[in-house]
Amino acid sequence: MTRTTSLYAALVALVLAASASSAQDTQNGPPVLPAAAPDVEGPPLAQDVGMSVRAPEQVLLGQWFELVLAGPLSTDAELGFSLRPPDLMAKRSVTKATITGVELRLPLVAVRAGTLTLDGLMIEDGETLLGVAPIQIEVLTELPPEATARVAAPLAALSLPLPAVPVWPVLAALLLGLALIGMWVVRAGRELPVVVYTEPPDQRAMRALEHLRLGLPNTSEQVAVFILALSDVLRDYIERRFLVHAPARTTEEFLIEALREPELAQHKPSLERFLTLCDLVKYARFRPAPSEAVTLLDTACAFVEQTR
CATH class of the missing domain: 2.60.40.10 (Immunoglobulins)
Structure with missing residues (x-):
């Protein structure tokens, strides 16, 4: 009797242990994996x-x-x-x-x-x-x-049609202006002033360029001031050497005038690049690196040496 009771108790214990293990497995369940984020693709190339x-x-x-x-x-x-x-x-x-x-x-x-x-x-x-x-x-x-x-070819120049202007009113205004100037000269009792340059243009330009070389810029803002001063020296030299009124002209007007001078025409590409860079500094607030100041200064010196 005692043996039968022990066997029965052992059997009940095994059943209970199996039930507990099954319940624990059911409660835990399989591991849940995070969903992969969908790939975001850009537009086709x-x-x-x-x-x-x-x-x-x-x-x-x-x-x-x-x-x-x-x-x-x-x-x-x-x-x-x-x-x-x-x-x-x-x-x-x-x-x-x-x-x-x-x-x-x-x-x-x-x-x-x-x-x-x-x-x-x-x-x-x-x-x-x-x-x-x-x-x-x-x-x-x-x-x-x-x-x-x-290098890609530059863009074609834009030509705009100009309105027709009568010629005779313009000629009459010019003649009237000349007459008034002549009367003023006669009444003043003196001749119109004539500008005479005592110092050769190339010596004046080289002296100004060497003065700029003594104060090479160290910052971007100093480079902008340096390039504008370099542009003034070069335009002053061109005005005195070739009798072209460069300081009062835009870059496009000056290049058109330069083509009429054979000596300037052969330097048109370098002048165009130099003056375009000056326009970017002056109007587009472009600031070159300080190391480019020496290159521009040497280019200006070479131009004066070749055209003196």
């Missing part, structure tokens, strides 16, 4: 959908160039930046229909030398949005001769 991208490998600082994308787009498509790089200035893109599709031309100009990365370019064509893979361009202050062929 223009290069991956058969569009061609053309950009110069090297450009000059302060000179406009074009980024061209061509492919199957509508004429309403636009090319621009989602976030424009701070070292770049851009105009609105121009759309041009071709036999094979549409070309998007984006005029750009770099305002700092070094490696320029064109990132964040987007093409919007109705409800279609395309990205453009990053493009790297080297921005130089002076291009090597072998790289000239790889």
Whole structure:
């Protein structure tokens, strides 16, 4: 009897232990895994959908160039930046229909030398949005001769029709002005003053340039003041040497006048780059690095030496 009771108690204990183990497994359950975050993909790249991208490998600082994308787009498509790089200035893109599709031309100009990365370019064509893979361009202050062929051609000059002006009223006003000037000279009893330069223009310019060399800038703000002073020296030299009234003319007007002088015409590319850089400093608040001041000063000295 006692043995039977012991066996029964042992059997009950085994059943209870099995039930407790089963209940514990049911309560814990399988481990819960966190749901994976869905992947967020950007718009497809223009290069991956058969569009061609053309950009110069090297450009000059302060000179406009074009980024061209061509492919199957509508004429309403636009090319621009989602976030424009701070070292770049851009105009609105121009759309041009071709036999094979549409070309998007984006005029750009770099305002700092070094490696320029064109990132964040987007093409919007109705409800279609395309990205453009990053493009790297080297921005130089002076291009090597072998790289000239790889630079995009400058934009064509914009010509606006001028309204027709009657000639006779203008001639009458000129004659009247000359008559008044003549009467004033006669009554004053003196001749019109004639400007005579006693110091040769090249010596005057070289003396001013050497004075600037003694105070080379150390900061970006000093570079801006230095370049404006260098521009005044160069324009004063051109006025005295070639009798061109350079200080009162804009860059475009001065370059047109310079083409009439054979000696100045052969220096037109370097003068255009120099004066464009001065305009960026004066009007666009462009601040070159202090190391570029020596290069610009040497360029101005070489120009005076070659044209003296």
